[in-house]
Structures are given as C-alpha cells and as structure tokens.
Amino acid sequence: MSITQQMDEKIAEIQAELAPKFKYVEQFRQQYFKDTLIHAVLIAAVLILVALTGIDIFFVFGLGSLGGVYLTYRQYTYTHKVKEEAIKPMAELLDLKYIPSGSYDILQQAKQANIIPTYNRGGVEDGFIGKVKDTEFEFTEAHLKYESGSGKNKSVKRVFDGGLMRFKLPYHVNEDVLILTDKGMFNSLKNMTQKFSGMQHIALEDPRFEEIYQAYGTDQVEARRVLTPLFMDVLANLKERFDIKIANKSSGLSIGRKSCDIQMLFSGNTLLLSLNYKGDYFEPGLMYKSLDVDWISDMVEDFALMRFIASSLKVQQHNYAHTQVK
Amino acid sequence: MIKKMIGDFLMDNIGLYILLGLAVLLYVWYASIITKRNKAKEAFSGIDVQLKKRADLIPNVLTIAKKFMAHEKELLEEVTRLRTEVQKQQQDAHADEAAHIKERFMTEAQLQKSMGQLMIAVENYPELKSDTNMLEAQRAYQNVEENIAAARRFYNAAVNALHNAIQIFPGNVIAGLVGVTEMPFYEAEEADRKAVNAADVL
Structure with missing residues (x-):
C-alpha cells in the first residue's frame, strides 16, 4: 500500500473520530443561536418599551450599544467553544x-x-x-x-x-x-x-x-x-x-x-x-x-x-x- | 542640411550596420555558449571532487567489512577492482574530455551499484552491522552519496542547458566553428530509500 493510501486511511480514521465532536458542536450552535435570538428579541423589546416611556434618546442608544456588546460577547463565546471543542481535539488527534x-x-x-x-x-x-x-x-x-x-x-x-x-x-x-x-x-x-x-x-x-x-x-x-x-x-x-x-x-x-x-x-x-x-x-x-x-x-x-x-x-x-x- | 547629410551617410552604409549588428549578435551567442560550457565544466568539477572522496572512503569500508564478510569475497574483490579502475580513469590526462567522462561515469555507476550491494550485504552480518567503525564509515559514505546525487543533478541541468544552446541553429554552427561539443549526462541509479510509513507521519 502506498504512503498516500496509508495516509488517506489514517486521515479517514481521524475524521471519523472527530465526527461526533463536530455533531455536538453543531447541536450546541443551534441551541446557542436560539438562545441568542431570544435574548436579542428581549433586548429589542426592552429598548422599544424604554423608548416609548419618552426617556432621553441617548439613554436608549446607550442601552442599544450595551446590547451590541452583549451579542459580540455571545459570538466570541461561541467561537471559543468551537475552538475548544473541535479544533483542540483535532490537534490532539494529530x-x-x-x-x-x-x-x-x-x-x-x-x-x-x-x-x-x-x-x-x-x-x-x-x-x-x-x-x-x-x-x-x-x-x-x-x-x-x-x-x-x-x-x-x-x-x-x-x-x-x-x-x-x-x-x-x-x-x-x-x-x-x-x-x-x-x-x-x-x-x-x-x-x-x-x-x-x-x-x-x-x-x-x-x-x-x-x-x-x-x-x-x-x-x-x-x-x-x-x-x-x-x-x-x-x-x-x-x-x-x-x-x-x-x-x-x-x-x-x-x-x-x-x-x-x-x-x-x-x-x-x-x-x-x-x-x-x-x-x-x-x-x-x-x-x-x-x-x-x-x-x-x-x-x-x-x-x-x-x-x-x-x-x-x-x-x-x-x-x-x-x-x-x- | 545636416539632417540630410546624416540620412545619406546612414543609407550609404546600411550594409555595414547590418553586418555590425550581425557580428554583435553572433558574439553574444558565442559568449552564451562558452558560458554554458564553462558552467557544465564547473558542475563536473563539483562531481569530480565528490567521486574522489567516495573512492577515498572505499578502502576504509572494505577493511572493516573484510573482517566479517568472509562469504562475500567476490563482491569485495569486484569493489576493489572497480575502485582501482575509477582511480586510473580519474588520473588520466584526458579525464575531462567528453569521451572519457562518459566512460568514467559508466565505471562510477558500476562502482556505486557494487557498493550498494555491499551495503545491503552488511545487513546479513549482525556483528558488522552494529560495529561502531562500520556505522561511522556507512554514514560518511552515505553523506558522500547524497553529495554526489545533488552535484549530479546540478551537472545534468548545466549539460542540458549546454545541449540546448549548441543544438539549435545558429548555436550548432557557432559551436562547430569554435569546437564546443556535447557533454554526456550522468545517469545513475538512485539508491532505494526506506519506504515512508504513514504511522511515522501521523
């Protein structure tokens, strides 16, 4: 068996081992996205309510920015999770x-x-x-x-x-x-x-x-x-x-x-x-x-x-x- | 007035300019052929140094091998004979002429093959295989073999460039006039390398 064939087999083994981890990360993403979506809707609702009370518009913008920071943090956490749960194990297997x-x-x-x-x-x-x-x-x-x-x-x-x-x-x-x-x-x-x-x-x-x-x-x-x-x-x-x-x-x-x-x-x-x-x-x-x-x-x-x-x-x-x- | 004079002068001597242009072109072509021949000779010197190094290393390998390899008398004698032949050819006054180079390369290839067989035979003698002196001699020999392989690739590239220059018109005419001839390629069997195992990589 040539080195290429041997390597392909070994690579396929590693890929198969990683598949469940990848599936888990994808499931996590779906749930995490749903949660983030709910949070975003809640943030938007709060902002609308606050705006309707006639409060200072700058205060509303300030709250909106905080909402943006929160969503960025969620994205960062998600990226970190993928790296921890998929890339790190991939590296370890190799x-x-x-x-x-x-x-x-x-x-x-x-x-x-x-x-x-x-x-x-x-x-x-x-x-x-x-x-x-x-x-x-x-x-x-x-x-x-x-x-x-x-x-x-x-x-x-x-x-x-x-x-x-x-x-x-x-x-x-x-x-x-x-x-x-x-x-x-x-x-x-x-x-x-x-x-x-x-x-x-x-x-x-x-x-x-x-x-x-x-x-x-x-x-x-x-x-x-x-x-x-x-x-x-x-x-x-x-x-x-x-x-x-x-x-x-x-x-x-x-x-x-x-x-x-x-x-x-x-x-x-x-x-x-x-x-x-x-x-x-x-x-x-x-x-x-x-x-x-x-x-x-x-x-x-x-x-x-x-x-x-x-x-x-x-x-x-x-x-x-x-x-x-x- | 001056413009007309210059124009007339140029027209009258147009043939001379064409000849001059042609002479410059031929000179550049000639210079390129000579440069390529010198490059091939330089590359040959590079191989020559390594081939001499190999010839110098062989007695050491043989001395150690003889102590253990009583059953390989024929092979050892063949290596000795080829080494003597190689050294004779290296010392020949015409050693750097194309015909002699080709002959030398053939003998060197035979020597390389016999040495390869000897190195494989060493594997059958556990005591010899683990002998410190033999291990050191094998490493030195392998190092020279790798140098020869690299120098051979450079030489063949230089010879290929020379051949292209002297086989294509008008290079063939110029080469014929100044006596630049083709140089032989150095073809040698590459030593089999240990197969790469996927387990070593992944």
Missing part, C-alpha cells in the same frame, strides 16, 4: 499542541527572513506545535496590515492573512535557499533583484515544481541537497491543494484571492514558510450559519500534509544530519 494565542516568535523570524510583506499593524493567533520523529514544527496564523498616510489620506491595506510555518531542520544548511511562488512574466525582474543580493536562479528538473515556484540560492549543489525530488513534489502538492481550496472558497479562505502565495527560506537549522491564503482559517463563522462539515475534515488533511512536509525533511536527509549538524 499529536499537535494547540495554542490559541499563536506565536509572535515565528512572525518576527518570518519578518527577518523577508518572506512576508512589509507591515506595521497586525498580530497572530491559532498556533500549533508538533513533532515528527526528531523534526519539530510550528504553525501560527498571522493577520497583517500596512497603514500609510495620515488624516484624510490614511489608508489601511491587508497585506497578509495566512499561515506561517517553522520547521527545525535535522541538518544544517550552509547557504540560504529561497523559494518563491512563480510570478510568470515578472520572474526576470525578480531574478535581477535576487542577483543583487548575491542569489542566482536554481533551475530544477521537476517541471511541475518549476511551473509553480522559482528557487534561488548562492550554491547550486546545496540548493539541490535541500530540494530533493520528494520535497519538490510535496511543495507542489501544498500549492495545488491551497489553490483548489481558494478556488472552491473553502470555509475560512474566502477573502477574495485567486491563488495562494507561498514563500520559504532554508537557513541554518530552520525552514520558514509563509502561506498567504488570504483567510481566517480557524474562525468558525457567525453563529447563525451552520458549521461546514468539510471545514474540520479539510483541516485534518492540511495538518497531515504539514506533518508529511516535516517527515519528508527527515527521511531525505537522515544521514546528512549526522555529519552536517553544527
């Missing part, structure tokens, strides 16, 4: 540790590595930590904005809504290797700018990988040690998977983007990867909407792929590690 606040450390490292756009506002949430054999990896979701101008000219642009991954490599990379999503006709420009930083384009033999990505490095051989045929295949699968999800407007990934932008850097003992899928992947949505059954199932497959990336790093270089680790 042997991952879920950290709702995410990791700022990865964001800082990604910024230094220059694999995310320039930003001056934003934060992180929904972090996951895992290990495959000796390869440790982390994921965190980041939402970044760039604010420019002031006063009337002030504009805020969303520059990154996606995942950041960090893999601790089981070997040391002596020369940095940068991989960017292929930019079609703009590649020549990118090649020139990379040349200024001392990096050259690495032409690789996998046509699928070459169509999707552009690799740069200062050492042609070192780049090929890192970008093994298996690893190139895994990276091509990652991009194709997220492009399909974006095209299908999968839950959490529908902020309007045609494809997923992926950038990564191998440096020292670390592989950093940014996955700009323009979404808020771990948000279950508003409580009046039914939970998407495919949402958690997709998440299981995504994290299985992440584990596979980590394992392919290990499998490829198991002996290299021994002599190259510094």
Whole structure:
C-alpha cells in the first residue's frame, strides 16, 4: 500500500473520530443561536418599551450599544467553544499542541527572513506545535496590515492573512535557499533583484515544481541537497491543494484571492514558510450559519500534509544530519 | 542640411550596420555558449571532487567489512577492482574530455551499484552491522552519496542547458566553428530509500 493510501486511511480514521465532536458542536450552535435570538428579541423589546416611556434618546442608544456588546460577547463565546471543542481535539488527534494565542516568535523570524510583506499593524493567533520523529514544527496564523498616510489620506491595506510555518531542520544548511511562488512574466525582474543580493536562479528538473515556484540560492549543489525530488513534489502538492481550496472558497479562505502565495527560506537549522491564503482559517463563522462539515475534515488533511512536509525533511536527509549538524 | 547629410551617410552604409549588428549578435551567442560550457565544466568539477572522496572512503569500508564478510569475497574483490579502475580513469590526462567522462561515469555507476550491494550485504552480518567503525564509515559514505546525487543533478541541468544552446541553429554552427561539443549526462541509479510509513507521519 502506498504512503498516500496509508495516509488517506489514517486521515479517514481521524475524521471519523472527530465526527461526533463536530455533531455536538453543531447541536450546541443551534441551541446557542436560539438562545441568542431570544435574548436579542428581549433586548429589542426592552429598548422599544424604554423608548416609548419618552426617556432621553441617548439613554436608549446607550442601552442599544450595551446590547451590541452583549451579542459580540455571545459570538466570541461561541467561537471559543468551537475552538475548544473541535479544533483542540483535532490537534490532539494529530499529536499537535494547540495554542490559541499563536506565536509572535515565528512572525518576527518570518519578518527577518523577508518572506512576508512589509507591515506595521497586525498580530497572530491559532498556533500549533508538533513533532515528527526528531523534526519539530510550528504553525501560527498571522493577520497583517500596512497603514500609510495620515488624516484624510490614511489608508489601511491587508497585506497578509495566512499561515506561517517553522520547521527545525535535522541538518544544517550552509547557504540560504529561497523559494518563491512563480510570478510568470515578472520572474526576470525578480531574478535581477535576487542577483543583487548575491542569489542566482536554481533551475530544477521537476517541471511541475518549476511551473509553480522559482528557487534561488548562492550554491547550486546545496540548493539541490535541500530540494530533493520528494520535497519538490510535496511543495507542489501544498500549492495545488491551497489553490483548489481558494478556488472552491473553502470555509475560512474566502477573502477574495485567486491563488495562494507561498514563500520559504532554508537557513541554518530552520525552514520558514509563509502561506498567504488570504483567510481566517480557524474562525468558525457567525453563529447563525451552520458549521461546514468539510471545514474540520479539510483541516485534518492540511495538518497531515504539514506533518508529511516535516517527515519528508527527515527521511531525505537522515544521514546528512549526522555529519552536517553544527 | 545636416539632417540630410546624416540620412545619406546612414543609407550609404546600411550594409555595414547590418553586418555590425550581425557580428554583435553572433558574439553574444558565442559568449552564451562558452558560458554554458564553462558552467557544465564547473558542475563536473563539483562531481569530480565528490567521486574522489567516495573512492577515498572505499578502502576504509572494505577493511572493516573484510573482517566479517568472509562469504562475500567476490563482491569485495569486484569493489576493489572497480575502485582501482575509477582511480586510473580519474588520473588520466584526458579525464575531462567528453569521451572519457562518459566512460568514467559508466565505471562510477558500476562502482556505486557494487557498493550498494555491499551495503545491503552488511545487513546479513549482525556483528558488522552494529560495529561502531562500520556505522561511522556507512554514514560518511552515505553523506558522500547524497553529495554526489545533488552535484549530479546540478551537472545534468548545466549539460542540458549546454545541449540546448549548441543544438539549435545558429548555436550548432557557432559551436562547430569554435569546437564546443556535447557533454554526456550522468545517469545513475538512485539508491532505494526506506519506504515512508504513514504511522511515522501521523
């Protein structure tokens, strides 16, 4: 049985185990929404009654705002419940540790590595930590904005809504290797700018990988040690998977983007990867909407792929590690 | 008046400009072919260093293996013979010429295959398999093999670019005039990797 078939079976097992939890969360949502609806009607009725008594209109607005705060709190509680009851168990079944606040450390490292756009506002949430054999990896979701101008000219642009991954490599990379999503006709420009930083384009033999990505490095051989045929295949699968999800407007990934932008850097003992899928992947949505059954199932497959990336790093270089680790 | 003079001058010498343009174009083409050939040679040097490293490591592996593998005499002798052959070819004065490179790659591939068989045979000798020196020698050998694989991929990419440049017109004419010839690809069997188990991943 191939690794893909074995993985599919294992994923199906995990998905089946999660199904009852998901059903419970959906039942909770329905009841919670009903309660919230009743509360909203009661709040509205109170407001109307208070307004009819001829009381100051500002007092009514004040009460209305408090009602709004209450409903926001209900939404927040619902989101928290979904994360606790569905995402956390999903992470545990995949042997991952879920950290709702995410990791700022990865964001800082990604910024230094220059694999995310320039930003001056934003934060992180929904972090996951895992290990495959000796390869440790982390994921965190980041939402970044760039604010420019002031006063009337002030504009805020969303520059990154996606995942950041960090893999601790089981070997040391002596020369940095940068991989960017292929930019079609703009590649020549990118090649020139990379040349200024001392990096050259690495032409690789996998046509699928070459169509999707552009690799740069200062050492042609070192780049090929890192970008093994298996690893190139895994990276091509990652991009194709997220492009399909974006095209299908999968839950959490529908902020309007045609494809997923992926950038990564191998440096020292670390592989950093940014996955700009323009979404808020771990948000279950508003409580009046039914939970998407495919949402958690997709998440299981995504994290299985992440584990596979980590394992392919290990499998490829198991002996290299021994002599190259510094 | 001046405008007319310049116009007449340009018209009178149009043939010269076309020739000049053509010469520049041919030079750029020529320079690109030479750059690609040099890149392929540079990539070959990269493999050469690793192949020499492998040849240097083999005696160490054989010395350790001989103590335990009495039944593998033929295989050990074959590895020794191929290593001697490889070293002879490496020291040849024409070692970097296309015909010799092809011959070398063939012998290197045979050596790699025999070494692969030897490494598999080690598995049948528990004492040897757990011997610290053998483990260290195997790791060093595997490291060189991985370096060879990466260098080979770079070399083949460089050779492919060279072939494209010298097989397409007018590159083939220029290459013929300046004596740039094709270089052989290095084809070698990839060592079988241990199958990935889903249980290791999930």
